[in-house]
Structures are given as C-alpha cells and as structure tokens.
Amino acid sequence: MTNVLICIKRVPEISGEILLSDDQYSIDARHVGYTLSAHDECAIELGVGLAKDTGGHARVLSIGAAGAAEQLRYAVAVGADSATLIEADPEAFGPADVAAAIASEVRQAQMSFELILVGNDAADTGDFQVGVRLAYQLDRPVLTGINTAEIRDATVLARGAGPQGVDVFEIPLPALIAVQEGGVEPRYPSIRGRMKAKRLKIEQKAAPLEPAGSGRVRLTLPEPKPSTVHMLGEGPDAAPALVDVLARSGVLNR
Amino acid sequence: MILVLVETGADGAAVTSLETLTFARQLAGRLGTQSVEAMVTGSLEAAATVRDQLAAQGVESVHHAGGPGMDRYSAGAWATALAAVPSDYVMAAGTPRGSEILAHVAARAGTSMAANVVDVVDTDPVTVSRQVMGGAAFEQMRVDGSPTVITVAGHAVEPADAARPSDPAWREFEPELTEADLATAVVRVEEGEADNTSALTGARVVVGAGRGVGGADDFDDLLELTDLLGATLGASRVVTSLGWRPHYEQIGQTGSRISPDVYIACGISGAVQHWAGCQSAKTIVAINTDADAPMVTGADYAIVGDLHEVVPAINEELRRRTAPDAAE
Numbered sequence: 001m002t003n004v005l006i007c008i009k010r011v012p013e014i015s016g017e018i019l020l021s022d023d024q025y026s027i028d029a030r031h032v033g034y035t036l037s038a039h040d041e042c043a044i045e046l047g048v049g050l051a052k053d054t055g056g057h058a059r060v061l062s063i064g065a066a067g068a069a070e071q072l073r074y075a076v077a078v079g080a081d082s083a084t085l086i087e088a089d090p091e092a093f094g095p096a097d098v099a100a101a102i103a104s105e106v107r108q109a110q111m112s113f114e115l116i117l118v119g120n121d122a123a124d125t126g127d128f129q130v131g132v133r134l135a136y137q138l139d140r141p142v143l144t145g146i147n148t149a150e151i152r153d154a155t156v157l158a159r160g161a162g163p164q165g166v167d168v169f170e171i172p173l174p175a176l177i178a179v180q181e182g183g184v185e186p187r188y189p190s191i192r193g194r195m196k197a198k199r200l201k202i203e204q205k206a207a208p209l210e211p212a213g214s215g216r217v218r219l220t221l222p223e224p225k226p227s228t229v230h231m232l233g234e235g236p237d238a239a240p241a242l243v244d245v246l247a248r249s250g251v252l253n254r
Numbered sequence: 255m256i257l258v259l260v261e262t263g264a265d266g267a268a269v270t271s272l273e274t275l276t277f278a279r280q281l282a283g284r285l286g287t288q289s290v291e292a293m294v295t296g297s298l299e300a301a302a303t304v305r306d307q308l309a310a311q312g313v314e315s316v317h318h319a320g321g322p323g324m325d326r327y328s329a330g331a332w333a334t335a336l337a338a339v340p341s342d343y344v345m346a347a348g349t350p351r352g353s354e355i356l357a358h359v360a361a362r363a364g365t366s367m368a369a370n371v372v373d374v375v376d377t378d379p380v381t382v383s384r385q386v387m388g389g390a391a392f393e394q395m396r397v398d399g400s401p402t403v404i405t406v407a408g409h410a411v412e413p414a415d416a417a418r419p420s421d422p423a424w425r426e427f428e429p430e431l432t433e434a435d436l437a438t439a440v441v442r443v444e445e446g447e448a449d450n451t452s453a454l455t456g457a458r459v460v461v462g463a464g465r466g467v468g469g470a471d472d473f474d475d476l477l478e479l480t481d482l483l484g485a486t487l488g489a490s491r492v493v494t495s496l497g498w499r500p501h502y503e504q505i506g507q508t509g510s511r512i513s514p515d516v517y518i519a520c521g522i523s524g525a526v527q528h529w530a531g532c533q534s535a536k537t538i539v540a541i542n543t544d545a546d547a548p549m550v551t552g553a554d555y556a557i558v559g560d561l562h563e564v565v566p567a568i569n570e571e572l573r574r575r576t577a578p579d580a581a582e
Binding site: 012014015016017018020027037038039094095096121123124125126127128129131132133135136141142143144145159160161162163164165166167168169170171172180181182185214215216217218219220221222225227228229230231232233234235236237238239240241242243245246247249250251252 | 357362434550572
C-alpha cells in the first residue's frame with residue numbers, strides 16, 4: 001500500500017492577455033481565472049493511479065489563497081481521496097517557504113506518505129525547485145522531469161526523457177518525484193467525481209511558518225509589439241511569395 | 255569566480271551551455287572582479303572539442319569531475335561536484351538537468367535560486383530579471399545567499415566567442431560522493447522518446463503544426479515541407495496533448511523554446527504559451543485560416559488559407575526551384 005501526497009498550485013490562466021496588478025507585484029487574474037499547471041495535472045493523474053493500484057490513499061495538498069479549494073476539488077473530482085489546504089498568501093511564499101510548509105505538514109500528518117508528487121515547475125513562477133527543496137527537508141531521494149512511475153515493493157521505478165533516450169531510475173521509498181507533462185494523460189472529471197468533490201470537506205490549516213519570501217521585486221511585461229505582419233496573400237496562390245521569403249532568409253537547401 | 259556547469263554530448267558542449275558561458279563572461283566583464291571557470295562531468299565523449307569550445311569562450315579553468323560515480327547521471331552527484339569548487343556564482347543553462355542540479359546546489363547551500371534568468375540587473379544585492387509565466391512576463395528578483403545560484407534562460411544571449419581565446423588550466427578531480435548522491439542515478443537508458451529538445455532548439459528552420467492540421471494522419475504535407483527545407487518539425491501543445499505528435503516536439507511554455515532563422519507556424523492559433531516558446535525566432539511566418547489569430551497578427555509574414563491547400567503549393571514551388579535544372 002502506497003499513500004501518495006500530491007502537491008498542486010493554483011495558477012493564473014494565462015492563455016490570453018496578461019495583466020499586472022497596480023503595484024506590479026502580481027498577475028491580475030480577476031478576468032481570466034485560475035487553473036492548474038499541466039505538470040500538476042499529470043502529477044494528479046499519476047498519483048491517483050499509483051495509490052489505486054497499491055490500495056493506498058491519494059491526498060492533494062495546496063498552499064495558497066482560499067480560492068485554491070477550486071483546484072483541490074478538481075483533483076478530487078478526478079480521483080484524489082482527500083484534500084488539504086494550507087491557507088497562505090501565495091505571493092509571500094517563496095519556493096523554500098513552500099517546501100518548508102509542506103514538510104511541516106508531512107511530519108505532522110497522521111497518515112504517512114511513502115510517495116510525494118509535485119509538478120516539475122509552476123506555470124506562473126517557474127521556479128524549478130520546490131520538489132528538490134522538499135526532498136532535502138524530508139531527507140528523501142528526489143527525481144525531477146519524470147513522466148511515468150510504478151511502485152515495485154519498496155522502490156519506485158520512474159522514467160523521464162533524457163538526452164539519449166528514456167532515463168530509467170529506481171529509488172527507494174519513501175521518495176519524492178517532480179512530474180513532467182508527457183507520460184500520462186490527465187482524465188476529465190466524471191459526474192460522479194464532481195459530486196464527490198462537491199461534498200468533500202477540505203481540511204483547512206493555517207500556514208505553519210512565517211515566510212522568508214520569494215525575492216520578488218516586481219513583475220514587468222514585454223513591450224507590446226504592434227502588428228507588423230506582411231500579408232503574402234490568400235490560399236495556395238501565395239506560395240511563391242512565401243518561398244521568396246525563405247530564399248531571402250537564406251534557408252533554402254541548394 | 256563564476257562557475258558554469260557545462261553539459262556535454264557526442265558533439266561537444268551543448269549550445270545552451272555555450273550561451274550560459276557567454277552570459278557569465280559578459281557578467282564577469284561588467285563586474286571586473288570575477289573570472290569564469292567551467293565544470294564538466296563524466297566520461298567526456300568529445301573532450302578535444304569541448305576543450306576548444308571552452309578555450310574559445312575564454313574560460314580560465316576547467317574542472318573535470320570524473321570517477322566511477324560520475325559515469326551515470328545523478329543530480330546529487332553533479333551538485334556535489336559543483337559544491338567542491340568554491341565560487342561566488344554557480345550557473346547552468348535552464349535545461350531539465352541544469353535546473354535540477356542547481357536546485358540541489360541551492361537547497362544544500364540554503365540559498366535562493368533564480369531560474370531562467372535573462373539579465374543580471376544589479377549586483378549589490380544581486381538582482382536578476384528572469385522569465386516567468388512561461389516567458390510571457392519577467393520578474394525582477396533579489397537572489398540571496400552565497401553562492402548566487404542562477405539558471406540562464408535559453409536564448410537569453412547568443413553564444414559568442416571571447417575577444418581572445420584562453421588556454422584554460424584543466425583540473426581532473428574525483429568528487430567525494432555519498433550514497434545519497436548515487437541513489438538517484440540513471441539505472442539504464444531505454445530507446446524511445448529522447449528529450450530531443452536540442453534538435454528543435456538548435457534548428458535553423460522549424461515547421462510548426464497546430465490543431466489546424468486536423469488529425470494524426472494528416473501530417474504528410476508538413477513532413478514533406480520539413481524534409482524539403484531540412485527543417486525540424488515542432489507542434490503546439492494541443493497537438494501533443496491529442497497524441498498526434500510526440501511530446502518532445504512541443505514548442506511553448508511546457509515544451510521547447512526555439513530560436514530558428516525561420517519559423518513556419520501552420521494551423522496554430524498562437525496562444526501566449528506557444529508564443530513563449532517561439533518568440534525568439536528571427537522570422538515568423540504564419541499560415542492560418544483566421545486572419546485575426548494571434549499567430550498571424552504577431553507574425554512577420556502570413557498567408558491566410560487552409561494549410562492543406564497552401565503547404566502542398568509551397569512544396570511544389572520548393573521542388574520546382576530546387577530542381578537541378580531550375581533556371582534562376
């Protein structure tokens with residue numbers, strides 16, 4: 001039996017235009033909403049599957065504003081068994097703070113989690129380090145960039161893309177894995193799952209520490225570029241004009 | 255001293271590592287008090303090439319961490335090797351391995367780490383500008399602690415040789431590795447979907463495929479275009495999510511960041527996440543049925559039309575112009 005803790009982050013949906021808050025310290029997501037990182041969605045899928053396969057429990061955990069309950073309920077709707085929200089101002093918590101807060105929760109939890117999953121990096125801050133820092137806090141082996149994993153007795157066999165092919169790792173449990181998109185296909189919530197998520201009582205806790213901060217000074221956006229597109233034409237008749245562009249760019253094989 | 259982790263392969267140093275060396279040298283030049291040294295690891299496949307590349311970058315010393323523990327990749331072991339050389343800054347390219355190893359370095363040293371840095375805007379205290387939101391925004395961040403741990407964003411600078419090449423001192427050493435360092439080593443490499451990001455990131459021409467392609471069996475025209483141009487095929491996230499193409503071909507926030515001379519985006523609407531991966535292309539051409547799609551309005555050139563009509567016409571024109579008896 002492997003109990004899995006899956007740590008997820010509520011991030012602004014940034015498929016459209018990005019706006020900053022007046023103080024330039026955060027993203028103004030009032031009009032775009034929030035979502036989960038693609039890597040987090042894969043971590044949920046992988047973690048739920050591993051817990052189910054071994055008869056274990058899959059719990060999702062998030063550190064953030066009260067609104068993060070939305071993402072936790074989504075994770076429950078796609079198969080997680082329970083959810084914990086550590087309420088905190090996400091802007092105030094740097095990656096080391098997040099790792100320390102999760103480590104504190106893991107140490108205090110009544111359930112032991114043999115496997116902890118995180119997304120490889122957050123879609124908003126892209127820090128690439130919470131998983132590794134958490135592993136050091138808990139003195140566990142850690143892998144990042146992992147696409148798939150399976151439990152084998154007291155070890156976890158994990159695969160991720162490496163420079164020469166698929167890198168295979170085998171590390172002892174308890175362990176920590178940072179999951180990268182590309183190995184598992186996140187499922188959509190079923191109606192039954194949604195009903196379960198709606199009913200679930202999310203365990204809410206206060207942050208166990210005062211954050212040291214992320215070091216953020218401010219955010220900036222690249223200068224908006226006015227459209228300077230040169231229309232080459234419509235349909236197949238425009239093909240020669242495009243090939244002219246390629247020729248001028250010096251990229252035609254000769 | 256600025257210590258740069260250099261990732262190497264059969265062709266020598268990775269382009270992203272050469273970019274990082276150039277970034278480090280430019281910072282050293284500004285500071286006036288720092289030198290740049292390099293760390294290479296494991297059994298170097300192309301040692302002579304690497305030596306020449308590092309000399310061309312003006313590196314003062316090269317630390318080669320070898321020994322049996324360094325033959326197979328393990329982030330902890332690589333981090334131990336870096337920590338064995340005291341430095342003021344530790345830098346690596348913002349690749350999967352560079353990011354992983356430097357996260358270990360920072361976690362052990364109890365320092366902060368700045369990922370995907372594009373510029374060092376201040377040095378007292380060290381403040382960097384780095385990509386966030388997948389490159390759609392920048393964060394100015396204070397980087398606390400010593401050493402200053404930084405991964406450099408792909409294409410933050412063009413790799414450039416130093417004004418004068420160096421004759422770097424080459425130091426072989428065997429880091430003292432712990433069991434924990436080796437516990438996370440690669441146990442084997444299987445054939446399959448390699449993290450072939452270097453093919454995309456180093457390509458001169460990239461043909462990008464979006465939802466407009468229509469289905470997994472509808473890539474023939476684009477593959478022919480790719481072939482005719484000696485290009486590399488890339489894809490938007492929706493294409494890899496739908497399983498039409500492998501994940502390693504994905505361009506964008508959770509895929510590769512490319513910087514080709516020409517990027518031809520076919521049937522791609524151009525979400526912020528996709529632009530995050532392709533905005534460094536020198537020339538962007540969009541082929542799309544929607545003249546108002548962000549990919550079109552943000553491109554340098556565009557054709558409005560169905561890619562399955564336009565791309566065959568481009569292929570025919572390319573074959574005509576590149577035929578041996580083509581008169582031009």
